[in-house]
Amino acid sequence: MIATESLSKRFPRVTALDRLSVDVGPGVTGLVGANGAGKSTLIKILLGLSPATEGRAEVLGLDVATKGGAIRERVGYMPEHDCLPPDVSATEFVVHMARMSGLPPAAARERTADTLRHVGLYEERYRPIGGYSTGMKQRVKLAQALVHDPQLVFLDEPTNGLDPVGRDEMLGLIRRIHTDFGISVLVTSHLLGELERTCDHVVIIDGGKLLRSSSTTDFTQTTTTLAIEVTDTDDHPDGTRAVRDALHARGVDVLDGSGGLPGAGHILLLTAQGEETYDLVRDVVADLGLGLVRMEQRRHHISEVFTDSEHGSEQSADAQRKEAVGHGG
């Protein structure tokens, strides 16, 4: 879908992209980076709107430097910022945008009706956009990016400003864009936990450099952390300790999950190596005759890759904070 080769973009005072080489295949790909990491610059170059200082890039097998127009005909783009005029209806706006993508008038109307329905806008699509909620506006923005049935869409921070429910719906929609519509997606975010759930593949850039590019399963395989909480029984007055010792005996390292927080002393953290870890925990707890209160995956662990970088701690703290907010609702 996308291939870049030592792609660089330098402005007089900043280097936005620094010899970035990355390959993105079909499916949902997350592009992660802090603000100013070069995400928007990369999208601009990929749309053929801004020439690269050096290096080359291809989108759908077309060179961005020479085939910008052809690329933009086959690609959709949903910007991060507000981009909707308030005084027209969603239908009118999306029809116009469909025609701007080259669809004949009749097809533009038909595709608009279809697309708005797919993103979940029904009767309200005839009302002026000015009266829409943030969630509905995001759907209109998504619809205008999909209306011409592109092969690939760039979604820039699509969950920005949404409440937890809206965020989950948007993530589900993004997933469907690939599974149901057959359109590949490049989605940017600075929330790593989100992308873990949505993407097949994650590309992390920082300071214009590629930090990491691998499939989401790779991330979770190496970093999934399980949190376990068990009950106490008469036989084992301190169930938590009993489980820890039993797991130790089987060669599994267990950390105390309290992290200094009150009431968290009963939570154990361990690294899951795969399916067998889950089975092992189940068996150990059952053998001890304890009740398993919780066994859950801890999210936001993609953020750990940031701890290798300069801005790492700041970024992962930010991601964790946002994640906490996301789950709090």
Added chain:
Amino acid sequence: MAVEQPTRTPVTQSGDQTRIHNIGYRTYDGPRLGRSYATRSLYSQSLRGAYGLGRSVKSKVLPMLLFVVMCVPAAIMVAVAVATKAKDLPVDYTRYAIIMQAVISLYVASQAPQSVSRDLRFKTVPLYFSRPIETADYVRAKFAALASALFLLTAAPLLVLYVGALLAKLDFADQTKGFAQGLVSVALLSLLFAGLGLVIASVTPRRGFGIAAVIAVLTISYGAVSTLQAIADAQSIDGGGSADAITWIGLFSPVTLIDGVQSAFLGASSAFPGGVGPSNGEGVVYVLVTLGLIAASYGLLMRRYRKVGL
């Protein structure tokens, strides 16, 4: 990759027609008409928008009202000419737009910001540029749309006059020539006003400022130039001999510029004080300044939009 369409299901026509079928996602295999079609679509959308079509009822009021205001005097003149069996229309074709310049300025002031400031203010521009069209296509479409809208506004009353004149059985050759000269003049005026209006609007994302700025440039400059010309005229009567000054001052407002061009080359009687327009030599300067301004507006718009981008 567009081949995987797991949920494509045919629409069933049988049974209750009112049922909504979930027909899943349908891919689009039809034609994609590309850049020039998109540019034309933008042109027609902007042109319709300039008269409030495809927009809210509220935004139709002003342009339609101004259109009527432009045409009514022409209709009255025609009625008078027919009723009194006059030998000629009370007003020259070329003079009409000059008389109605305030209405035209008001129209530009209200519609130029509508055309470009909205896209800038609501940041819709990046959506255009993420599609096949280029900066130049956008600028050309917007420029052409506003110029066409203005041409409609200024040519419609001329058409009313012309049709009326023929009904009143005035001299056909005379009237046709005058009408043609009038059309050339308002075409030039439309291009000039559209260019100036769009440049001003494109640097004022807030619509209110845009309206005020366009009115300032078009109307206040005309007021100032007319006043200066009147002063120069008064002085030349006193014996100062500055009839030349009247001519050169006229270069500094769009309305007098058009007036100068048409009195030099399009057989119009000048609206300048004293009724003496520029001579042919001076008229060439007027034409060059007019064309230069139109070209400069286009250039400035291009520069402005090259910066906007995504």
